Amino acid sequence: MTPLDSDIAHLLAGSMLLVSFLLLYQDRMFALLNFFALHACVLALSVGWQAYLQRAPHLYITALIALAFKGVFIPVALHRIVVRLGIHRTIEAVVSIGPTMLIGMALVALAIVVMLPVTATEGVFVREDLAFALSVLLLGLLMMITRRNAVSQVIGFMSLENGLILAATGARGMPLVVEISVAFSILIAFLVIGMFLFRIRERFDTVDLQALDMSRGEASGGEA
């Protein structure tokens, strides 16, 4: 592996982290979806580069799956859902953008502090790739807990899963079967969540999850 090879790999993984931050920053639904598609595309590139580096042809399939499903199909489908539900206006954040970004940066720092010593014996490439992957994962979680809208929670979940794939391909040796089954489970999750979105909407006239809490009789005042 030449220095250039690993530099490119770092660049791609780093870009994913950057896009994760961009996802956190968005306050419009369509922009969020677009950036999610970008996230998946960068993932596909990164996985493809790994396939080339590791001479592992099955990783090309992984990259293709990522590109097809998460880069194209899911964003398009979510786009249509958003249009049909008419919720493209705003993303209601529980914590406003600024503090969210700060927390996100702290999480990235934490991921690096944790990962670098743990993987000290590994090659330099695996170490930093894992640190990036953990950061992406934590940012996905952060997105899930700071957004109240169901669609943006779905996006957070999917970007979290992108982080998982990044970690798995970097660690050399995720079998294709696992990748395919993960992809399918994501797809199923997407279908189920999509269906629920419509159901929630039918029932409550909104996809704000606060309405669900109210229906449990437990909305404890303002959640903002």
Next chain:
Amino acid sequence: MSVAGPWFLSELAAGCVGWLLLLSPLAILIARRRHGSGLTYGACALASCALALVALLALLSPSPPAAIELAVGLPLGRTILGYDPLGAAFALIINVATALVSGYAIGYGAHAREPQRVVPFYPAFIAGMNLVLLSRDAFSFLVGWEFMSLASWALVASDHASAENRRAALVYLIMATGGALTLLFAFGLLAGPSGGYGFAEMRHAAHLAAAPLVLVLALIGAGSKAGLVPLHAWLPLAHPAAPSHVSALMSGVMTKVAVYGFIRIVFDLAGPPSWWWSLPVLVVAGITTLLGVLYALMEHDLKRLLAYHTVENIGIIFIGLGLALAFEASGLKAAAALSLTAAIFHVFNHSLFKSLLFLGSGAVLHATGERDMERLGGLIHRMPVTALAFLAGCIAISALPPFNGFVSEWLTFQAILLSPQLPQWVPRLIVPAVGATLACAAALAATCFVKAFGMTFLGRSRSTAAAEARETDGWSQVAMLLLALLCLLAGVLPGFVMDALAPVMKLLLGARLPVQSSEPWLRIVPIDSARSAYDGALVLGMIAIAAAATALIVRRFASHALRRAPAWDCGFPDASPATQYTAGSFAQPIRRVFGGVVFRAREHVTMPAPGDTGPARLEVELHDTLWEALYAPVIRLVDAVTARVNLLQFLTIRRYLTLVVSALVLLLIIVGATR
């Protein structure tokens, strides 16, 4: 020695336990059939007989039978089964009692309203206890222990309609779980970092540093099961809640398995003791003995009274064990063997007479539907066989010769009298105090059983239920009479029991008592014939001769003039049963002496106002001081914490997610900080 050879005794015993385990699911199928419960209990009785026989052979054989290793097992340890002398002695003790209790249950269980709640758990309970005694490694020991705890919990909860029983089952479950947990830690410490969970490996591992902790853990773990104060709280709740034959097993047999666990860990596995180990054991045992009998005296519920007496007797057993520890640590092997023999002998005796007494209380409960002694009375006329057997049990538990209770308590006193030989002054000071406590408790126990027998069987019936009682069925009568007979035999021929325990002493202490069966006239000489000796047969003979002579003299020389007078005419010409001496009035002097301190007893007298024709009232207020001081604060704390944590049940999805993420981040921070 036997044709069977010791080599397949372990297989036979394991087969019997397996058969009992198999019986449980079978019993689910047949429990509701007409003879289903009888068949199950009969099969249990047969299995127990077989196990007792196997244990007897294993105990008497010159070399202990080889252990077997099962193919099935837990991932971390091997499953090794087999009797050594200690396990065999306890297996013999518990299976004799279990066989007779099961025989009783053939008759008694037929009256059960919902047999399917009791019958399936009964064989599993017996199997669990036997597995504990059969196991040669910590894992199968704990599996058996838990089997025993959970099966008996299900039996306690079998009549779950009453809130009192549900509470009893809950308290029992909590105590049993805690006890098993401490035993788990004890075994973990014994196994050490190398993790050898077989008893043989633990014996050879040196664990001097951890040994005191092991002692404390064993005292808590086994003590909570056996009923040492202050861990006895579940016992008076749970034992009465179960059906009577199960109470007999729990009180008479299961507590013995706990004693076995303590002996196994402290005497066998933990290595050579230090002298101060005996101090916590002796102090706790002394307190247990005295408090057990005092609680029993205040109790008017027959089964609760018996349960408190179990606490007292466990105290007596642990006094013997504590003495054995003290003597062994100081190298006084003969005295240690005497103390340990006394303790295990008392285990045997208590398993007989406590089972007998619980069975008798079960017969009374079934005949009258009453456990409250204030509503019983006069049953000796209606239930003569039960009364006779119960009387034998009362004499035995009160430690009166020629029954067996006397012998083991006498042996304990002999050991106490040897305490001046101890080199350390602290036990030399404590042991006589414990001895005085034991003497006091023995006298109070006799008082208590005068009350129990007198209020239940003598006098006149205090309720119509008692007046219309019917004698219990044949199976039950035979079982109770056999137990009574065994109590008498063990009291008259104690030398054989003491000799049978010799292999146990050799295994644990490397010494034994002098051979007793070679003594003339069936007497026993624990130390030296110049010092002390007891001859149960002689005492029995003297009692028989004295009784016969008295009868003869009364018949021959007393006035034959007959005078007829109204019965019970001592100043109450038309006395109602309510004017009799009651259990409460019987216990009142003792309550006056001890009640103020131990129970914070108060007596309130409410006099009617002048001109009011209503009766004056005397109310007695008793407190369970231990419960209020130790358990109630814990319960309040748990309630307070759960009330706050309960909020977690009602969060939004997003907040749950936040909690999960925060936990993850926290853990990551810990990982990052500690690296």
